[in-house]
Every structure is written in C-alpha cells, then in structure tokens.
Amino acid sequence: MDRSTLRADMIDSLEHTLSRPLSASVLSALRSVPRDEFVPDTPYHNRASEFEGTRVLAPQTVVQLLEALDLSAGDSTLIVGSGVGYTAAMIAEIVGETNVHAIDIDRTLVYAARDNLSRAGYDGVLVDCVDGANGLPQYAPYDRIVIEAAVLKPPQALLSQLSEHGRIVYPDNPGHPEQSIVAADRFTRNFEQLDTFGTAQFRPLLVAGESTRGPERNRMHREDAEFATQGYFAKHGWEQEWIDWDSHL
Template sequence: MEFEVKSNQLIEELRQHGIRERVLGAMKSVHRHLFVPEREQENAYGDYPLMIGFNQTISAPHMVAIMCDLLDIRDGMKVLEIGAGSGYHAAVMAVLAGSGHVYTVERIEPLALLARQNLKKAGIENVTVIVGDGSLGLPEYAPYDRISVAAASPEILDTLTDQLKIGGKLIIPVGKNYQELYLVTKTDGLKKEVKGDVVFVPLVGKKGF
C-alpha cells in the first residue's frame, strides 16, 4: 500500500510536467520498486536517479517519462535500448510497445542478468536482454522503429542511425560531463532536435568513451 501511495504521488508529479497519459499509464503499470536494490526500496518512487551497482544508475522517473514521451512508442513497434541497467526503462517501453518487442543491450553481464530477473518479476515478457557493446547497436534485429540510449555518447552515432527505419526516431544524450538530449528523426536525412540538458553515465564501447 505504501508503494502504491508513493507511485500515485509520483505519477501526479509527472502529470504536471505535461507527460502524455499513455506514458503515465505505462509507468503506473511498472512497479519501480522491483527494479531497485533492496537498500533503496524506500526511495523507489522518488524522482531522482538511484545507484544500482557497478557505478551505474537507474534514471530518474521524469527522465524515463520524457524520453518515452519524445519517442512516441506505439503498439507493435520494434525498439532498441542501449543500456539496460536494472531493466526499468525497458519495461516501460515494453508496455508502450504492446504487441511489439524491446531489445536492450547491456555491457555489464551481472546487470544484464539482474535486468532479466527484474523483468520476469514484473511480468514483462516482450523484452530481450543481450550482453554486448551498445555503441554498435544490435544489427542482427535491425531496422528499428525506435532507439533509446540511456548513456552519454560522444556524438550522434551512425551505427545507431543506420539501424533506424525510415520514419524512425532515436533519443540520445550527447556530451561528456554534461549532455544535450537529442531527438533524431530519420527521413531522407536526419532531423536533429535538442530537447534539454541532461546528465547520464558515459557510454562505454568501441564508438563510445
């Protein structure tokens, strides 16, 4: 009951940010306390990042909401996430994708295992967690309708834009210590829009830092 009260309070706070109801509904249906370490349970519905081990974080709920809102994930879409973490962001996107599927890449194997366990606990079945170098994307399942990057990249990566469908969207933080959040839409070229200032852990990999 305590988690439900805190979850409702969080959703109401996010509503004040103008987040669409579809996204709020997805976030309401995914219990964030299932995706944080036991020591952080009481903070699960606070609107701030939390450490999940291996110097990695679970993003603040408002950031998950904003990124999902900007991506406009629809039923049946194929989504790629870079940086699975504990699996929470993938779970929210999976609800939005409905009959679609989310592929999420995590470079730290124990975190990938944790994400799989958490997603199972949460009853999320349309997510595949893969251990690998997310800076290279996941070409074997490309092209994707949407790509979400939960780590700071040195640039908008062509390895990712090349794996987008025409009409597809990519959300990616670009910069080192502080980043700008870019929404990239692929048409006959790439439309790039800055959507705000953010702070993420670095993207580590061949095309990352």
C-alpha cells in the same frame, strides 16, 4: 502505504516538476510498472540511484526519454544501456514486450535486468550483452532507438539500424554537467535533429574493453594531467572523442 498510492504520488510529483500533464501512454505505463521490482530503496521517489556502478535513472528522466521517443503500439524499439531494466519495462507497456530489445556492455547489469523484468512480468523483453556502439543488427530495423548514455553523436551503426522513418533519442555532451535529451529522425543515411526534451546527466557510453567497475584505460601520465585540467571527461568513457564512429557502419 500501498504500491498504487505511492505510484500515484510519484505521478503527481512528476507532473508538478515538469509543469505539464503527461501523455496518456506514459501515464498508463507509470501506473502499471512496479518500479519496486527494479529499485529496492525508495523506488517511487523522483531521484536517481546507484546499482553495481551504474546510475539508475530517476523517474523524471525516464519520462523525458519516453516522451522524446513518441512511442506507439507495435514500435520495434532498441534500448542501448539496459541498466536495471525499468526503462525497458516502461517501453514494453506502450509498444508490447516482444517489440523491446535492450543491450548493455556490462554482463552483471544484463543479468540484473533480466531478473527484474521477469519478476515484474516482462519476460518477453530481450536483454543481451552487446557493445552498445554496434547496436543489435540481428533484429533491425528499429522504429525507435534510445541511448541511455551520453554521446557526442549517435554511432553510425545505430543510425543504420533505424527504419526509414525511425527516431533516435540520446543525451548529448558527454562529461558536461548539463546535457540535453535530443530526438532526431533518420532520412536515408542522415538524421535531422527535431527537438530537445529537457536536461539530464548521463555517464558516457562505454565501448568494448571498458567497464563500470574496471580500471580506466592505460594512458601516459602527461595525457592524464592534460585531460584532468580540462575538467571535461568523466572517469570512464573519455575515449569517446577518438572513436571512429564511421567504422561501425
């Protein structure tokens, strides 16, 4: 079966699962982006997969993020958590590749995303190795920011990099089995939650010093036992509760 037929079957499956037609821009991106350049094994199945210790989002989750972003041509967009680059390619199809900036704390993933995007024909997308909590102020402001990792609330550094009428999209409740994809608009230094766009499961946002493949931060045995009994925190990123997000202003 050729690639275009597989993509068409994937789109039909997505619309059936979501019980609604997809927007014209998202449909066009789904038809155009060769997902097999980013996901080698069963790329057009609607399921998540693993690569180098990170979760590759299922097509349905990518669609939910894009619909929450409500993208328009020319929107300057920052992706926090480049992963393998598929989301960046999808966004590039809508806003234009030179308007897409993607960052990841994992250098291996940054190189993989760059290679995948180049093979797929999206060389204009910028991918850099940066702590996601700090954003990428060199190219701010952004009309849209999407965080591909769960956070208690968006870091202040990211909110400060939104344009006046910008929008940020993120999964909430890190460590919980079911998270909501949240969209919020920025007004001066505050933001107002607009809506949720379905549920998903993301890993917590990593910060400087953490890695998808490295050891956990050192902790006392008593603390380890205490957090383990709560059943709340993931293996990596448990420190999200004590990060001083305001320090990233």
